[in-house]
Amino acid sequence: MKTINILAIITFTLSILTNCDKIEPPYIEGCANCCGENNSTQPIKRILIEEFTGHKCSNCPNGTRILEGLKEIYCDHLVIVACHPTNQDFTAPNDFGPLSTDFRKEECTQIGNEFGFWGFPSALINRKNIDNNYFLFTSEWSETIDNLIFDSNGNKLTPDLEIDINYQINNIDTKELNIDVSLNYINQLDSNYNLVVLITEDNIISGQYDGDQLIENYVHNHIYRAAINGAWGENIGENLNFNYPNFTFNTKHNLNWNEQWDNLDNCAIVAYVYDITTNEVIQSFERKINIID
Amino acid sequence: MIKKIFLIFFLSFNGFFFGQGINNFSINGNLNLNGQTFQEDLQIGAEERDPNLTSNLNIFIKYKNDITAGIRYDIYKNPIPGFEKYEGNGIGNRFIQFQNIKNTDITLGHFYDQFGSGILFRSYFDPTLGIDNAIDGLRLKYNPISGIDLIGIIGKQKNYWGLGPGLIRGFDANIFINNFILKNSKSIMTFGLSFVTKKQNDDNPVYILPENVGSWSGRATLSNGNWSFEGEYAYKINDPSQTNNYIYKNGNSIILSTSYSIKGLGFVLSGKRVDNMNYRSDRNAVLQELNINFLTSLNKQQSYSLASIYPYVTQPNGEMGIQFDCFYKIPKKTKLGGKYGTELSFNFSNCFDINREPISEETQIYEPGTLGYESNFLKIGEKKLFQELNIELKKKVNRKLKFSSTYINVYNNDKILKAQKILENSSHEEIYANIFITEFEYKIKPRYTVKSELQHLETNQHFGNWGMALFEANLDKFFFSIQDLYNYGHPENTAHYYSLTMGVVKNSHRLELRYGKVRAGLFCVGGICREVPASNGFSINLTSSF
Numbered sequence: 001m002k003t004i005n006i007l008a009i010i011t012f013t014l015s016i017l018t019n020c021d022k023i024e025p026p027y028i029e030g031c032a033n034c035c036g037e038n039n040s041t042q043p044i045k046r047i048l049i050e051e052f053t054g055h056k057c058s059n060c061p062n063g064t065r066i067l068e069g070l071k072e073i074y075c076d077h078l079v080i081v082a083c084h085p086t087n088q089d090f091t092a093p094n095d096f097g098p099l100s101t102d103f104r105k106e107e108c109t110q111i112g113n114e115f116g117f118w119g120f121p122s123a124l125i126n127r128k129n130i131d132n133n134y135f136l137f138t139s140e141w142s143e144t145i146d147n148l149i150f151d152s153n154g155n156k157l158t159p160d161l162e163i164d165i166n167y168q169i170n171n172i173d174t175k176e177l178n179i180d181v182s183l184n185y186i187n188q189l190d191s192n193y194n195l196v197v198l199i200t201e202d203n204i205i206s207g208q209y210d211g212d213q214l215i216e217n218y219v220h221n222h223i224y225r226a227a228i229n230g231a232w233g234e235n236i237g238e239n240l241n242f243n244y245p246n247f248t249f250n251t252k253h254n255l256n257w258n259e260q261w262d263n264l265d266n267c268a269i270v271a272y273v274y275d276i277t278t279n280e281v282i283q284s285f286e287r288k289i290n291i292i293d
Numbered sequence: 294m295i296k297k298i299f300l301i302f303f304l305s306f307n308g309f310f311f312g313q314g315i316n317n318f319s320i321n322g323n324l325n326l327n328g329q330t331f332q333e334d335l336q337i338g339a340e341e342r343d344p345n346l347t348s349n350l351n352i353f354i355k356y357k358n359d360i361t362a363g364i365r366y367d368i369y370k371n372p373i374p375g376f377e378k379y380e381g382n383g384i385g386n387r388f389i390q391f392q393n394i395k396n397t398d399i400t401l402g403h404f405y406d407q408f409g410s411g412i413l414f415r416s417y418f419d420p421t422l423g424i425d426n427a428i429d430g431l432r433l434k435y436n437p438i439s440g441i442d443l444i445g446i447i448g449k450q451k452n453y454w455g456l457g458p459g460l461i462r463g464f465d466a467n468i469f470i471n472n473f474i475l476k477n478s479k480s481i482m483t484f485g486l487s488f489v490t491k492k493q494n495d496d497n498p499v500y501i502l503p504e505n506v507g508s509w510s511g512r513a514t515l516s517n518g519n520w521s522f523e524g525e526y527a528y529k530i531n532d533p534s535q536t537n538n539y540i541y542k543n544g545n546s547i548i549l550s551t552s553y554s555i556k557g558l559g560f561v562l563s564g565k566r567v568d569n570m571n572y573r574s575d576r577n578a579v580l581q582e583l584n585i586n587f588l589t590s591l592n593k594q595q596s597y598s599l600a601s602i603y604p605y606v607t608q609p610n611g612e613m614g615i616q617f618d619c620f621y622k623i624p625k626k627t628k629l630g631g632k633y634g635t636e637l638s639f640n641f642s643n644c645f646d647i648n649r650e651p652i653s654e655e656t657q658i659y660e661p662g663t664l665g666y667e668s669n670f671l672k673i674g675e676k677k678l679f680q681e682l683n684i685e686l687k688k689k690v691n692r693k694l695k696f697s698s699t700y701i702n703v704y705n706n707d708k709i710l711k712a713q714k715i716l717e718n719s720s721h722e723e724i725y726a727n728i729f730i731t732e733f734e735y736k737i738k739p740r741y742t743v744k745s746e747l748q749h750l751e752t753n754q755h756f757g758n759w760g761m762a763l764f765e766a767n768l769d770k771f772f773f774s775i776q777d778l779y780n781y782g783h784p785e786n787t788a789h790y791y792s793l794t795m796g797v798v799k800n801s802h803r804l805e806l807r808y809g810k811v812r813a814g815l816f817c818v819g820g821i822c823r824e825v826p827a828s829n830g831f832s833i834n835l836t837s838s839f
Contacts, residue, residue, distance in 0.1 A: 020490065020503075020505050020506070020507030020530055021503035021504055021505045021506070021530075021531075022503070022530055022531060023501055023502070023503050023531050023541060025541075025664075026501075027500055027501055027533070027541055027662045027663070028499060028500060028501070028662050029497075029498060029499055029500065029501055031498065034498070056720070059538075061657070062538050062657075062659055062660070062661060065657070065660060065661060066539075066661050069499060069661065069662065070499060073498075073499060089715065089719065089720060137535050137577065137579065138535065138538070138539075138661075139534070139535035139539070139576065139577040140577060142497055142498050142499040142500075143496055143497060143498065145498075146498040210657065211657070211658055211659060
């Protein structure tokens with residue numbers, strides 16, 4: 001009995017010792033068909049990522065780096081909007097110095113409140129509810145994105161509708177734009193939907209805490225700058241099927257361009273459609289503004 | 294409905310075991326019941342909420358000393374913020390344990406245990422902290438020969454009402470060296486070795502994750518006369534997770550301690566270093582969920598209310614510090630000692646961040662999908678996280694009266710720890726505080742004592758100065774206390790946190806009723822903390838053993 005017990009223990013211990021996975025670099029998975037491109041022949045599913053972040057949040061750049069890594073893998077499948085809510089210490093601007101840029105948007109506060117924002121860095125991924133949480137930890141981002149793009153057999157899911165954005169610059173000095181959003185319904189849509197259009201800005205050089213360091217010339221991208229049709233957008237109807245509606249917006253009266261935000265060439269127009277009953281975003285699209293065009 | 298279930302349960306067991314008089318069976322257990330009401334109090338930021346009820350009922354049935362079966366019924370009705378995932382009621386713990394089978398002890402079901410100091414593995418239940426990381430599986434304890442204790446475990450960790458996704462396997466050996474060599478030596482030596490692995494599937498499409506994360510630790514103790522030495526070292530292979538930002542660095546931790554004691558004098562000097570030792574059975578878990586290990590805190594566990602306002606929260610991602618604890622009793626019948634002697638205690642502890650350097654010019658410290666950082670084992674990090682100095686004097690004046698006086702100096706780097714609540718439009722800051730405490734205790738007659746406490750906390754940061762007064766009476770079976778914490782230095786809103794408590798203790802039963810206000814803050818046990826929201830209301834607490 002004693003010998004058997006000792007042998008059992010030795011076997012158990014050896015099984016523990018030999019069950020260790022030492023991973024050698026590179027630590028990133030290769031993915032042959034993860035990258036999706038807007039100009040491909042088939043419409044692709046685009047996932048809206050609303051990254052809640054703050055320039056005084058020292059852990060937020062790690063979240064941003066994770067998103068940058070995911071963007072490299074999934075390419076145009078991801079549409080990123082960086083949200084700085086108004087009601088958080090980590091987003092408050094200083095009166096002067098490297099952290100004086102005001103990135104905050106009231107619409108981000110409304111979205112945060114609606115979906116139970118609990119802390120930085122976290123993100124809404126298509127506003128998908130995972131285990132009773134809309135705001136997801138950084139560790140949950142990649143798996144959630146992957147599950148939204150691929151089915152269980154590893155095949156890419158097709159979107160229920162396609163969005164396209166065109167724009168015209170009416171006045172470059174006042175940054176007046178005419179925005180035309182067209183929807184192309186691919187599948188029957190049985191619920192009730194809203195369309196949201198907003199402006200984001202890239203390449204803003206301003207301060208950011210990164211770990212223990214204050215990076216004075218940090219590059220902020222995808223910053224939520226303006227809601228064209230409000231935080232929750234406008235209703236586009238229910239039980240939609242195979243129409244091709246267009247929605248036209250003019251930014252003359254609702255964009256608050258200011259000294260801190262004056263580079264139209266770094267901006268993008270983002271549009272997304274979400275299901276009012278489930279809150280889930282079903283498709284999104286981003287069009288970079290190019291003043292040379 | 295629940296009451297009916299309990300009643301049927303009790304009557305069934307009473308009838309079977311006691312009514313029928315089967316002597317080989319015994320039944321015992323304990324009950325812990327807490328209820329609280331919450332009313333709105335804008336001055337302290339307390340919200341109105343539905344009354345909360347928490348109860349844990351343990352019942353153990355023993356057959357001789359060979360078999361023990363246990364069950365715990367938990368009720369969490371409207372739990373406070375932070376405990377929401379416990380909402381519900383049901384069986385929180387059940388096990389059956391077979392003992393004395395040829396030096397073997399087998400447990401099936403939920404069990405709590407730890408290897409060494411818990412540096413690699415500790416499962417425990419602390420309802421006040423909302424921690425219940427019991428293993429649901431199999432535990433085998435075996436003593437092949439006298440002086441060797443072996444433990445093997447396998448199972449999954451409890452996570453609220455469900456189980457975590459990771460499978461934990463562990464083995465621990467504890468060897469009493471003197472049973473084999475140096476049998477007649479005055480030195481007593483033990484040696485221990487542990488291995489733990491966790492297995493969790495890699496479902497991450499971005500990173501190549503280790504599905505099996507192994508760890509080991511070695512420990513030793515040596516005591517000789519008045520001296521004692523203890524040491525434990527643990528090592529963990531790459532374990533990218535939410536809490537370390539998906540870096541692939543190995544983890545390690547060391548704790549060393551030496552102590553000396555003679556009559557009237559004793560000291561303990563301890564040191565520790567922790568580097569990337571957050572170890573959980575789910576790599577996505579956060580807060581207090583699914584911790585496999587427990588990292589001992591090296592600072593004084595404060596019981597005085599103002600002394601616990603700025604506690605230190607253990608940093609499993611990296612910390613290094615020391616603690617020196619000393620006790621001296623000035624002998625009786627000396628000039629300073631007086632008739633009964635005077636007790637002096639001194640405690641000093643600090644904790645620093647560990648040194649971290651980027652692994653290359655291209656990568657940031659803690660960049661996901663990299664080794665994260667390099668750390669010089671002996672180099673102290675630039676940031677001091679915490680420091681505390683405690684000086685305490687206790688004096689028995691005569692047979693009825695004794696008093697104590699305490700001075701505490703605290704440095705808490707909340708700029709880094711970010712554990713304290715802050716006001717809107719303010720930032721986390723480094724907090725420096727001085728705390729003064731005096732306590733008098735007067736014995737009226739045996740089992741009849743009255744006690745008073747006066748405390749003051751002085752700080753120029755955070756919520757400013759606090760004062761506190763307490764009067765407490767223990768009158769045989771009954772106890773009564775009244776206290777007030779007054780945050781008179783608050784920059785925006787000075788507030789009183791008064792409370793009135795009364796209760797009765799009879800045999801192994803204790804009932805406490807309380808009305809009062811509770812400040813928002815951190816509640817900590819051994820460096821493990823949870824946030825407590827401000828509240829104003831009545832509470833009831835019943836503990837009972839049978």
